[in-house]
Amino acid sequence: MPVPHLELSHLTKQFGTVRAVHDLNLHVDRGEVLSILGPSGCGKTTTLRMIAGLEIPTSGSILANQRDITRLPARQRNIGMVFQNYALFPHLDVFENIAFGLRTRKLAQPAVEARVAKALKSVRLEGFGRRSVHQLSGGQQQRVALARALAIEPEVLLLDEPLSNLDPSLREDLRDQIRDVVREFQVTTVFVTHDQQEALSLADRIAVMQAGVCRQVGKPGEVYNKPSDAFVARFMGKANLMPAENGLLFVRPENVLVREAREASGGTSDRAFSATVTKTVFEGAMVTYTLDGNGTTLTARHFHSGKRVFQPGETVQVEIPPDQTHVIPISEE
Amino acid sequence: MIALIIFIVLIVGVLYPNAYTFIGSFFPDGGFSAGAYVRFFSTPSGREALTNSITISFATVILSAAIGVPLAFVFHRFDFPGRRVLRAIASAPVLLPPLVGVISFLFLYGESGIVSRTIQNTLGLAEPWPNLRGIWAILIVHAYTMYVYFFMFTSAGLERLDGAMEEAAETLGASWIAKLTRVTLPLLVPSMVGAALVTFMSSMASFSAPYIFGGGVRVLSVEIFNSKLNGNTPMALVETVLLASSSLAVLFLLRWYEGRHKYSSVGKGVAAQRVPITSGLAKAVAGVIGAGVVLLLILPHLMVLLMSFVKDGTWTTQLLPPVYTSENYLKVFTDPTFLEPIQNSLWMAGVATGANLAWGLMATVWLRRTRGPLRRFADILIVIPWALPGTVVALAMLESFSRVLAGTVALLPIVYFVRNIPLVVRAIDASFAQMDPAVEEAAATLGAGTMYTIRRVVLPLVLPGALAGSLLAFITALGDFVSSIIVYVYSNRPISIEILSQLRISNLGTASAYAVLLVVLIAITLLAAERVRAPGRDPLVQ
Numbered sequence: 001m002p003v004p005h006l007e008l009s010h011l012t013k014q015f016g017t018v019r020a021v022h023d024l025n026l027h028v029d030r031g032e033v034l035s036i037l038g039p040s041g042c043g044k045t046t047t048l049r050m051i052a053g054l055e056i057p058t059s060g061s062i063l064a065n066q067r068d069i070t071r072l073p074a075r076q077r078n079i080g081m082v083f084q085n086y087a088l089f090p091h092l093d094v095f096e097n098i099a100f101g102l103r104t105r106k107l108a109q110p111a112v113e114a115r116v117a118k119a120l121k122s123v124r125l126e127g128f129g130r131r132s133v134h135q136l137s138g139g140q141q142q143r144v145a146l147a148r149a150l151a152i153e154p155e156v157l158l159l160d161e162p163l164s165n166l167d168p169s170l171r172e173d174l175r176d177q178i179r180d181v182v183r184e185f186q187v188t189t190v191f192v193t194h195d196q197q198e199a200l201s202l203a204d205r206i207a208v209m210q211a212g213v214c215r216q217v218g219k220p221g222e223v224y225n226k227p228s229d230a231f232v233a234r235f236m237g238k239a240n241l242m243p244a245e246n247g248l249l250f251v252r253p254e255n256v257l258v259r260e261a262r263e264a265s266g267g268t269s270d271r272a273f274s275a276t277v278t279k280t281v282f283e284g285a286m287v288t289y290t291l292d293g294n295g296t297t298l299t300a301r302h303f304h305s306g307k308r309v310f311q312p313g314e315t316v317q318v319e320i321p322p323d324q325t326h327v328i329p330i331s332e333e
Numbered sequence: 334m335i336a337l338i339i340f341i342v343l344i345v346g347v348l349y350p351n352a353y354t355f356i357g358s359f360f361p362d363g364g365f366s367a368g369a370y371v372r373f374f375s376t377p378s379g380r381e382a383l384t385n386s387i388t389i390s391f392a393t394v395i396l397s398a399a400i401g402v403p404l405a406f407v408f409h410r411f412d413f414p415g416r417r418v419l420r421a422i423a424s425a426p427v428l429l430p431p432l433v434g435v436i437s438f439l440f441l442y443g444e445s446g447i448v449s450r451t452i453q454n455t456l457g458l459a460e461p462w463p464n465l466r467g468i469w470a471i472l473i474v475h476a477y478t479m480y481v482y483f484f485m486f487t488s489a490g491l492e493r494l495d496g497a498m499e500e501a502a503e504t505l506g507a508s509w510i511a512k513l514t515r516v517t518l519p520l521l522v523p524s525m526v527g528a529a530l531v532t533f534m535s536s537m538a539s540f541s542a543p544y545i546f547g548g549g550v551r552v553l554s555v556e557i558f559n560s561k562l563n564g565n566t567p568m569a570l571v572e573t574v575l576l577a578s579s580s581l582a583v584l585f586l587l588r589w590y591e592g593r594h595k596y597s598s599v600g601k602g603v604a605a606q607r608v609p610i611t612s613g614l615a616k617a618v619a620g621v622i623g624a625g626v627v628l629l630l631i632l633p634h635l636m637v638l639l640m641s642f643v644k645d646g647t648w649t650t651q652l653l654p655p656v657y658t659s660e661n662y663l664k665v666f667t668d669p670t671f672l673e674p675i676q677n678s679l680w681m682a683g684v685a686t687g688a689n690l691a692w693g694l695m696a697t698v699w700l701r702r703t704r705g706p707l708r709r710f711a712d713i714l715i716v717i718p719w720a721l722p723g724t725v726v727a728l729a730m731l732e733s734f735s736r737v738l739a740g741t742v743a744l745l746p747i748v749y750f751v752r753n754i755p756l757v758v759r760a761i762d763a764s765f766a767q768m769d770p771a772v773e774e775a776a777a778t779l780g781a782g783t784m785y786t787i788r789r790v791v792l793p794l795v796l797p798g799a800l801a802g803s804l805l806a807f808i809t810a811l812g813d814f815v816s817s818i819i820v821y822v823y824s825n826r827p828i829s830i831e832i833l834s835q836l837r838i839s840n841l842g843t844a845s846a847y848a849v850l851l852v853v854l855i856a857i858t859l860l861a862a863e864r865v866r867a868p869g870r871d872p873l874v875q
Binding site for chain 2: 051052053073074075076077078079080081083084085087088089091100101105106147149152300
């Protein structure tokens with residue numbers, strides 16, 4: 001088993017009486033992209049700031065390369081960070097912004113120029129060096145911030161809500177760019193987001209946090225399809241949670257199959273049951289039904305292409321394939 | 334080490350002189366007694382000075398509000414030809430230092446003023462009119478110079494006001510009067526309280542107007558000076574303490590009121606639409622009124638300019654000064670004795686402001702990194718010189734340094750420095766507040782140490798605002814009269830003192846030439862301040 005590149009153990013941060021992060025244990029392997037996902041105020045940004053050295057943990061430890069950096073000042077950590085609002089230096093041009101971390105390392109001018117050029121190229125901003133940062137679009141500013149963090153060839157790259165300040169139309173494009181750049185540099189990356197789509201598409205692994213506690217860590221597929229508790233189930237997307245003998249039966253709406261009632265009479269499985277459509281929301285490519293089956297409310301969501309859209313009041317046949325379900329054990333909370 | 338420098342300055346410059354004055358007022362003859370206070374309140378003149386100061390200040394607030402607030406509304410709500418020019422001219426009184434404003438009013442509306450005589454001649458009156466003097470003269474000068482506070486604060490408040498709120502009130506069926514009284518004015522309360530505060534404090538501190546124009550009207554700021562001049566130091570100390578405490582009382586009262594009426598908008602807001610004035614008649618009326626207002630506003634400036642070309646001693650009973658010359662200016666620039674006051678003002682204001690900038694940057698950097706009682710203590714000491722009238726600060730320093738610095742050229746620039754501490758620190762603080770705190774953290778993650786971050790990131794971002802604030806401080810020091818008259822010695826007499834001496838010997842032309850030069854210096858400095866704060870340097874738009 002490889003030694004983790006970054007390891008957080010029993011990390012706790014207390015602000016006055018507020019416990020922002022509680023007993024957090026996480027590890028990131030070399031070159032891995034970990035996403036810390038959670039609603040605002042869950043402690044994810046505090047965690048990131050502790051890794052960066054901008055916040056000192058109340059207790060617990062942070063190890064990078066097996067070296068304890070818990071109390072090391074930010075400037076000695078060699079950890080690159082992209083801030084949520086980018087925090088570009090408004091008085092410096094693009095080149096000098098990216099060169100800033102190289103100059104603090106007292107690199108010779110030719111080396112600075114080479115490293116800046118490389119960073120600019122990797123974020124596809126060649127020729128932007130002498131632009132003022134005021135002249136850049138939001139997406140370009142974001143890429144400069146990324147280039148600035150990567151230019152120092154950091155041990156670990158941290159991204160704080162990297163896409164939240166951008167237009168939705170730009171997000172997808174930038175998300176792909178970030179993924180490409182991070183893979184290209186093979187840098188160990190931790191990024192924080194509240195957007196599950198972002199986390200699912202960018203991360204190798206996801207840690208879901210709530211109220212300062214880590215609820216689940218796993219690969220995107222695991223966290224989405226096999227949530228460890230009701231919070232994770234709901235936070236990762238729409239979820240049907242139905243009481244079962246040993247906990248909650250979980251199934252995503254896209255896995256709830258809906259058919260014409262009369263089709264069912266033939267050879268359908270005995271797991272099928274009939275339900276009434278109570279609400280139909282037409283969303284273009286997709287349609288979402290709210291269904292009532294013997295007093296249990298269910299949500300189903302599908303592409304409707306080529307199929308009839310059922311209207312409220314209609315009776316339909318519903319089937320939940322057992323391999324798409326997952327039982328969440330009842331926890332004591 | 335830095336904290337030590339900061340506190341030495343604050344304790345020696347602010348705490349010690351004021352404590353000395355306060356305690357000293359209870360030791361009139363060496364032993365503890367309230368005797369000086371008893372003497373003050375047992376004389377009618379003492380009580381009169383206190384009541385006058387307070388009455389005049391309240392009246393000034395009301396008058397200034399009556400002019401400044403409607404004017405701000407007019408400029409904000411209506412669009413008319415010449416709006417921009419007029420708006421710029423509305424701040425014209427700012428260019429006149431207090432003393433210059435007062436003498437120009439004297440030349441215009443005093444007993445032998447041009448306007449007074451013109452009205453007398455045209456209407457065939459027996460006496461010149463308005464022949465300003467006494468309380469009305471003080472109030473009118475105050476209203477002219479201080480309405481600008483209400484105008485600026487209200488304009489800024491209206492600018493911040495979310496236009497959608499008024500529109501919302503309209504859709505809910507509010508009439509224009511309901512809209513004004515139930516929505517707009519309540520939202521403007523913080524701005525107006527701010528303006529009232531500054532106006533009241535400036536009026537309590539006002540010295541030039543009552544001193545030169547007040548006739549026999551007693552006010553505390555002038556009484557302090559007179560008591561000191563007559564060698565009655567215990568009485569001067571008592572008057573100083575009373576002036577300071579009544580100013581502070583109103584300050585705390587208004588601050589408390591302000592604290593209860595703070596609103597912050599919940600939404601992003603839209604700008605209100607300006608109503609264009611389209612009808613021909615309305616345009617004509619607006620034009621005439623506008624021209625009249627402009628004339629009233631810049632007449633004082635023109636008057637001083639005209640007087641600066643009048644040959645000394647030639648204007649006696651004529652309507653207009655009869656003889657014009659350029660010798661006043663020639664004299665000032667060629668005769669070393671006449672040039673000296675200008676040099677004095679420049680070096681003293683320059684040194685004081687340089688010290689303000691250096692110390693202010695140091696103090697702000699330190700304050701932003703410090704929490705706890707030491708910081709609160711520093712915060713309070715820093716505000717004190719702002720809350721205290723100039724006469725108070727100057728007299729307190731003169732008395733408390735009577736064994737060391739009093740009588741030397743060094744004391745006046747130190748007084749300028751202390752008086753401008755709050756102004757400069759606030760400007761620097763505002764500059765820091767505009768800076769995105771994340772850039773400091775970004776510098777840290779990129780490997781920059783504290784000093785490197787300050788040098789390469791913080792200073793370049795903060796300096797333009799700090800410099801602009803310091804230039805404003807330079808202007809107040811340059812035009813200062815109140816503290817100068819208490820602390821100056823012959824060899825460092827500043828421009829304002831020289832203007833006064835020239836007036837005393839009826840050299841109206843020479844006095845006015847100095848006044849014009851002062852106004853020009855101030856105008857240049859203001860332009861420079863605008864320049865350093867130039868657009869394109871605002872924090873990164875996100």
